[in-house]
Amino acid sequence: MNPKLLKPSWRKVVADLIGNLSRTLLVVASIAVGVFAVGTIATMYAIFREDITVSYASAHPANIEVITDPFDEELVKAIERIPGVTNAEGRHMVSVRVGLDGKNWKPLDVMTADDFTTTEMNLLTPISGTTIPNDRELIVREDPMNSSGLQVGDEALVQLADGTTRSMKVVGTVGDQYAAGDFAAPPRGYATLDTAEWLGGYNLYNRLYVQTENGHDEEAIAAVLALVEDKIERTGGTVYQTSSNLTTEHPLESIVLAMIGVLGALGILIMLLSSSLIINTLNALLTQHRRQIGVMKLVGARSMNISVMYIALIIGYGIIALIIAVPLGMAAGYGLSLFMGSFLSITIQGFRIVPVAIILQVILAFAVPLIAGYFPVTKGSKTTVRRAISEDNPVEEGGGTGLLDKLGVWFKWLSRPLLLSIRNTFRRKARLALTLFTLIVAGAIFIAVFNVRYSLNGFMDMLGQHFMADVTVAFSEPYRTEQIEQIAYQVPGVEYIEGWGGAAGEIVDENDDAVSNIIFIAPPGESTLLKADMVAGRWLEPEDEKALTIADSIWQTYPDLKPGDTLRIDLPGNRIEEWEVVGIFRFMNMLGTDSIAYANNETISRLTNSVGTTASYRVVADEETQERQEQVSTDLNRILREQGYKVKNVEAGLITRQQNGQAMNILVIFLLTMAILTAVVGSIGLMGTMGMNVMERTREIGVMRAIGAVDGEIIKSVVVEGLMIGLISWVVAVVISYPISYALLNMISTAMVDASMPLLINWQGFILWLVLVIFLSAVASVVPARSAARLTIREVLAYE
């Protein structure tokens, strides 16, 4: 456009936009941060919501999984004939240990199938190598949170339950969306069914996968499941565990989307924080332009003319912010989607433009600054000519006898230079309020994130109280407790060992229909290796027979359940019986709909015909260090296998804890990112405010230098002011952080883990924010202060 065709007032707008780059950058950054945050989250949400469904469906997931006794193809075919079943497949899962060097072992669940070329469900996503292994070849699942450490081309050493070691070549890495939901499960590998026997298993299936006609209908799936269970039982098999899924609903979809929603809420908050920066900056701009407004009114401009010009300027800022924030938001949203997808083995379809996200960003990029700028522009455009071209600084006109103005009269003991700084802090009250608001909210969110992180860690530690053993030993079959204890006590470092029972069953309703799975853990009555956090009722007592304590996730199914109520439990090989709920404990449910419960070992072992035997042992080492735990694990594993016991897994407790914490760490990383963004917004606000404060007091600074203030005094006066703002904001942020911490933790715990997590307050966040805010205050003050100290004082006096 030919600039000569622009009217002079529009040329002024353009000149204001590009003439003062630092101010333009400040306003644009203020808008862009919020727009970027919202755009990123909105893009991520849209992409994820669309792709998670498509990706999951493309894997042809099974609707039903049944863990049962070994079975053959005949049962599979029989299942396929059940009405409502479209497809059935059998797989065999064998648990081994894998390593590269023969010393550091990790558990590995190897899923074996007849023929990977013909399988039609739970399809694997190729990442590298092949998805079709030959016999005695291994494919591993790529799982950033629980990696096996194996790559294509590795020669993996596989240790069987009996201690035998095999070597398998890794020929491919894959994604497995069906398996992605279970964070607690060991790493997974894939091999042929024939390989299963070679790995210590057998040439039969122990997992049944079924696809139903109405894979989108939970009730239809449940009905088919009932028929499948019935069929298995009528063939003499025992159903140990079942699970069902919708075809298009990834098991973690709701959790992930909820988490993105939480981040979105934070993004909106950042946008609101940035609006206070915009108000401050626009106020300063209009103040700086006061004289120009007066001149324009002097030569004929009305208030409306002025308003239109500055609204156009704001729109200009919005356009620039959009140009920056939209592509960055799209890229970041896509990038984050890829990142999240990698954890869940979700295939993201590819970069795309999300119109809704862009529309939202456009609305926010204009609406927020226009709303924020409404009052400054209205006030500025209504400035009278006399006031606008007067020499008087409105700040000086406003110096009155208010409460804050009398600070020095009260605090006579303070030095005058310090008093000057303190009073200067409260001079521009509206600007101070907005700056404090931004810093306080940013600080409160920052502290809250640390409190939430601490609470999550505390929760994980609390969960760890359920697994206080230093080493956990799992066998493929039960062994006599005395035998195992005798052997274990010979291993150096083993201080104590106890056997824990277990059983898998179902909670059923009055019609004996399965409501959910239930996993019983049965420690010895006198066990000290468990400390549950009770939220209702009491722990088990030795005389409790058909009694259980159950995880608080039961309230999702039975919201009114309380101690004293009963649940109908169906344990394999037993009739359905009422069990009394004596207590409810806090736990994390990331395992779908399975409930965790504790019952007395004597009761469970009797019901499972395993009195005096068990397949699971907890070991206490003489030192609670990871090195000791690992050493005991290694020695126990070796010795037990040497003696012919079929060891499924031996694992150090601290490593288990680390792995379970991975999911939380990802969440915390996201939260910390948002916290950093809020800190960035806060610091932009503080820098902008200090810059404006110093600029408006150029003349005063000149006077200070004229009456003897050295550079250090000038810098000190400005820095003290900045520190005052920072410290005041910190004090209030500390108070506000409590309800924010509570709300944030509540959101996360409800969305992700269906559990109530207690809020734990940690000093780290407070101290870190204090250090950060002091640092930011100092930096935000020193830079303009040094410029101010270098200002000439020539402009204080009239000069030609």
Place this chain on the structure above:
Amino acid sequence: MTETIFQVQNVVKIYKTGAGGFTALKGVSFDVQKGEFLGIIGKSGAGKTTLLNMLSGVSQITSGKVLFTPQTQNKKNGDSKLLSIGEMSQDELSVWRGHNMGIVYQSFELLPQLNLVDNIMLPQEFAGKYQAGVSRERALALLDIVELSEHANKLPAHISGGQKQRVAIARALVNDPSVIVADEPTGSLDTVTANVIFDIFAKLVDQGKTVIMVTHDMDLAERFSRTLLISDGELVDELHHGPEESAVEDEAAVPIIADNGHTGPLLANLQTSATHDISKPAVSLKQVVKTYVNAAGSFTALKGVDLEIEYGQFVAIVGKSGSGKSTLLNMLTGIDHPTSGHVEMGGEDIYSLSESKRALWRGKNVGIVFQFFQLLPTLTLLENTILPMDYCNVYPYNERPKRAMELLKMVGLEDHIYDLPANVSNGQQQAAAIARSIATDPSIIVADEPTGNLDSRSADVVIRVFQELADLGKTILLVTHDPSLTSRVDRTVIISDGEIIEPIVASTLPSLDHPQMLHATHKVEKRIYDPGEVIIRQGEPVDYFYMVGDGEVEIMGEGETAVSTLTTHEFFGEVELMGKGTAVAAVRAGCKPTKVALLPKDEFFKIMNDSPETSAQIMKVAAERRAENQARRQLEVA
């Protein structure tokens, strides 16, 4: 028959201040005729800018009326409806100004982001008259009138102050208003440029515009078609009275700075000590040059200034706006660096110090009183006064408040020590500023137009304070554009266009204007005659006009006896130059070395020609001397 364009009827303006109310205009009434070149003259603080603001609708009228006669008549009705400025809304006033009035301020008020053409076109846009090509052509035509068309696309920062003022005038004319108002339009300009500006205004008047100009410069009075004098908010229309004579004395008025009814010295109890080295001058400038370089080019504000001031002197540095006096002040206070030359204050080369150390030196050795007081608004008067002591760490900590209280009491502010500056009057603020300036007991006090914003009574008290400080041994440097203050100081330094005028010329020929004095300064030759040395022999040709500086000369009669003695500020040789050209009597130096400034005769005749007042003064003296000579000869003959 001239038409009345403005009617000002009993206008009163009271400003609400923290100290109560201040009446800037006390019932002013006058008319402005169409086509007039009206000057409104008064000192700073007289109310002239307020009056202008009433006419232009910039300030609200407290009471009274300002009526404007629009120049586009309603032809149907045959008369034009009078507009009452005070009854219009802000937006209505903006529109009215845009169509009817062009305004030119001292500080140009161009929008820095727009080039000259755009600045000029802006009023057209707001008046709804903007057409891209047509408006641009008009702007260029106006720039041509003010001789700036080659700078059309430049930004204001890239042109000089005088050029900016011309652009402001062009902008004021773009909507072809009937009235131009100008507030001190030449205040920031050098004399040559100021004349150019003035000529433009005169031409506008010739073209039928009505121009109303506000200024403090009495010298401009003769250039207006009519002049109104204003003082302390009231009009005095007798032009030949000086401002100080015509000031309305209000016996009932309470001075804003209370002198507490003191008849004796105000600072009788001021404790001070001499801490300076009196063997060196307080101020020493040697060939100081200051050149400012900006986008508009370079401008030399000081052109090789030599100045020495001894301790204890009360010196006025006088010059018109644009003369370089404030730049000179900046050199003396270490506020700005000289481009070249040497500055010593109290024997200290202040520019060899770092900025920080110089600030500390300044705080301890120089007290500064600013025109606009420059008190820190968030500190009370007491704290403002203590602050320099804190920064310079002088006096024990616990004694500082006590000393500050004493100082404030001395200037009549004991009842206001806990007030913030916004809650006291201008005069009280200036008194506090003076108290602050002496808080660290500096040897040198520099005041830049300290009475510029004060009423005449307060100004008088301020000058008294300075006089007393000088009596106490302080060195006072008072920068002012008001020549009437020179009678109250020990010494006057006149600066014009960046050069110090030769004191002998200034004191001997006070009626010359500053450019004329400067010209004479360039032409005089200074000589020092030994005691008794003959300066002129009787009968010899006289080629110079002689001005006596330090010392005295004797006019010799017959028999080698001195018949009269001439001292500082007196002159001789004029009789000879205006007569036959030969000395009618011998002249010799007196009994001590005598400094004499010699002006060549052609320069003498030039100033006689250029300055009627000076010519009259010299001719009067010459006539008196001829008469004396004749009487003496007659006596001798008798």
